[in-house]
Structure formats: C-alpha cells, structure tokens
Amino acid sequence: MTYHLAYFDLRARGEPVRWVLRALDVSFTEERLDFFTEWKTRKPEFEWGVVPVLVCEGVQLHQTTTICRYLGEKHQLASKDLLQAARQQEVVEAFHDVSVYVAFAFFARMRQDEMQKTVMWDKVKIRIPELLKNLETRITKQGWILSSEMTWVDVFVAAYLDTYDNYLPGTLAAAPKVKCLLEHVKAIPSIKTWIEERPDWQKFEEPEGLV
Ligand SMILES: N[C@@H](CCC(=O)N[C@@H](CS)C(=O)NCC(=O)O)C(=O)O
Known part of the structure; x- marks a missing residue:
C-alpha cells in the first residue's frame, strides 16, 4: 500500500510526517501545495480544510499528531505502555x-x-x-x-x-x-538522504531575519 501526503511547500507541520514516513521506510507520494497561489482553490478538497493530510486506504487522515501516531502504531514504532x-x-x-x-x-x-x-x-x-x-x-x-x-x-x-x-x-x-x-x-539513512535532498526553506519560514 502507498500513502499519499498533502502539505504545503513548507517544513513546519509537514516535516514530522515526512520524517516518520521515511523512518518507517514505507512507500508514499507527496504533493507540495503553494500556500499563496494554490491553497485558496484547493482547500475545499480537504475534509477539515487544513493540511497535513495523509491519504491511506482511500481515507483522508488529518491532524499531524494523529497521522504520526497512526503510522507509528500501525508499523510497530510505538510504545505499548x-x-x-x-x-x-x-x-x-x-x-x-x-x-x-x-x-x-x-x-x-x-x-x-x-x-x-x-x-x-x-x-x-x-x-x-x-x-x-x-x-x-x-x-x-x-x-x-x-x-x-x-x-x-x-x-x-x-x-x-x-x-x-x-x-x-x-x-x-x-x-x-x-x-x-x-x-x-x-x-x-532515509532521513539523512532526505536532509541532503529536500528543498531549501520557503521564504515564508526561512530562519534569516527572525531574531
Ligand atoms: N492541528 C492541525 C493544524 C492544521 C493546520 O492548521 N494546518 C495549517 C498549516 S500548518 C493549514 O492548513 N492552514 C491553512 C488554513 O487554515 O487554511 C494539525 O496539527 O495538523
């Protein structure tokens, strides 16, 4: 089974999901939406009107923690206590x-x-x-x-x-x-490769000029 992740072209709440998917070495595709140019028209496609969304078995799963917890529990990367x-x-x-x-x-x-x-x-x-x-x-x-x-x-x-x-x-x-x-x-290894290959910061969230 292949998962599908939809999120903005940002790190923010997308990055934890991306890292968990890679740590599990599961198959997934990713769609990176442009918040400024695409989001307004695409928002209604998402049941709760926000991202990240993980599509699994034809169902949209929302909420970053829920998504990561589901993946962790499903693929035995979770505490049982x-x-x-x-x-x-x-x-x-x-x-x-x-x-x-x-x-x-x-x-x-x-x-x-x-x-x-x-x-x-x-x-x-x-x-x-x-x-x-x-x-x-x-x-x-x-x-x-x-x-x-x-x-x-x-x-x-x-x-x-x-x-x-x-x-x-x-x-x-x-x-x-x-x-x-x-x-x-x-x-x-899969996370190391992602860090080497991932897109640079989107201007909205770049670290420069914050402090
Ligand atoms: N509690 C949700 C928050 C989701 C959320 O607010 N996502 C933001 C991006 S980080 C979003 O989709 N904003 C667009 C909007 O509200 O229209 C989660 O953790 O997934």
Missing part, C-alpha cells in the same frame, strides 16, 4: 504549542509588523528552552524519549528540533541528551 505513550505525546503537543507562536511570528514578518513579530518570537525564545529542559529529563539511558527503543515520537520530535535548531542556533547546547537524540535520528 499507555502511560508512557501519553507522556511522550505531552512532548509532541508542547512542540505544537510553540509552533503556533512561530507561525504568528512568520505572518507578522510577512506583514512587516515588527512589534507583533517580536512579541511572538519572544514567546518562542522563552518556551523552547523550557521545553528542552523537560525533554532532557525524559530521555532514557538508551537515548529515546521514555522508551528503551526508538518510537515515532523520537522521529517527530527530531524533525521539529532540526527546524528549531536553525531558528534558535545554539539552544540545544543546554540539552546534550536531546542533541544526541537529534543526531541519532538524522543518521537514519
């Missing part, structure tokens, strides 16, 4: 909380609204170190988040970390276990 799995997902949602501020900062930058951009970016600069501090305590001696083996949550988190490492260079220095986790995931 329900409480540990729930605590892993706290980390996933904490990244999504921050990503909302990041998105507001990008829209403000686009509108050249310096004040709004600074307000939003200041929140990111406070929240990311807090998040990393908590995450650091959840990494096991085997190097994964509340698990002795890699799960989809590690891959998901690594995809976000890879992005934030560009937005806030040097922040990972305070979280050596987190940094190590990121390096381990980036070394997975």
Whole structure:
C-alpha cells in the first residue's frame, strides 16, 4: 500500500510526517501545495480544510499528531505502555504549542509588523528552552524519549528540533541528551538522504531575519 501526503511547500507541520514516513521506510507520494497561489482553490478538497493530510486506504487522515501516531502504531514504532505513550505525546503537543507562536511570528514578518513579530518570537525564545529542559529529563539511558527503543515520537520530535535548531542556533547546547537524540535520528539513512535532498526553506519560514 502507498500513502499519499498533502502539505504545503513548507517544513513546519509537514516535516514530522515526512520524517516518520521515511523512518518507517514505507512507500508514499507527496504533493507540495503553494500556500499563496494554490491553497485558496484547493482547500475545499480537504475534509477539515487544513493540511497535513495523509491519504491511506482511500481515507483522508488529518491532524499531524494523529497521522504520526497512526503510522507509528500501525508499523510497530510505538510504545505499548499507555502511560508512557501519553507522556511522550505531552512532548509532541508542547512542540505544537510553540509552533503556533512561530507561525504568528512568520505572518507578522510577512506583514512587516515588527512589534507583533517580536512579541511572538519572544514567546518562542522563552518556551523552547523550557521545553528542552523537560525533554532532557525524559530521555532514557538508551537515548529515546521514555522508551528503551526508538518510537515515532523520537522521529517527530527530531524533525521539529532540526527546524528549531536553525531558528534558535545554539539552544540545544543546554540539552546534550536531546542533541544526541537529534543526531541519532538524522543518521537514519532515509532521513539523512532526505536532509541532503529536500528543498531549501520557503521564504515564508526561512530562519534569516527572525531574531
Ligand atoms: N492541528 C492541525 C493544524 C492544521 C493546520 O492548521 N494546518 C495549517 C498549516 S500548518 C493549514 O492548513 N492552514 C491553512 C488554513 O487554515 O487554511 C494539525 O496539527 O495538523
């Protein structure tokens, strides 16, 4: 079976799904929509009017976490312990909380609204170190988040970390276990190849000029 991923030509919420699909080595096709030129006409095609969407077995699956969790559980890249799995997902949602501020900062930058951009970016600069501090305590001696083996949550988190490492260079220095986790995931051959081949930042989300 082949999956189909629809998302914008951005990293943002698409990158965790792309990384999980690659870590699982499953077959998939991808469609990269242009938010500024295509989205208005394409939006009605999507049941909930947002992306990412993963089409599997003819069904549209929405919500980034739902998609990644489904893939992880279906392809045995998930914790079986329900409480540990729930605590892993706290980390996933904490990244999504921050990503909302990041998105507001990008829209403000686009509108050249310096004040709004600074307000939003200041929140990111406070929240990311807090998040990393908590995450650091959840990494096991085997190097994964509340698990002795890699799960989809590690891959998901690594995809976000890879992005934030560009937005806030040097922040990972305070979280050596987190940094190590990121390096381990980036070394997975299919993900390494993707990092080498993926398109450059779309202008909307490029790291330059944020701080
Ligand atoms: N909670 C959803 C949020 C989905 C979402 O808001 N996606 C944005 C892109 S990151 C989108 O489709 N925006 C276009 C729109 O709202 O029209 C998820 O995690 O997938």
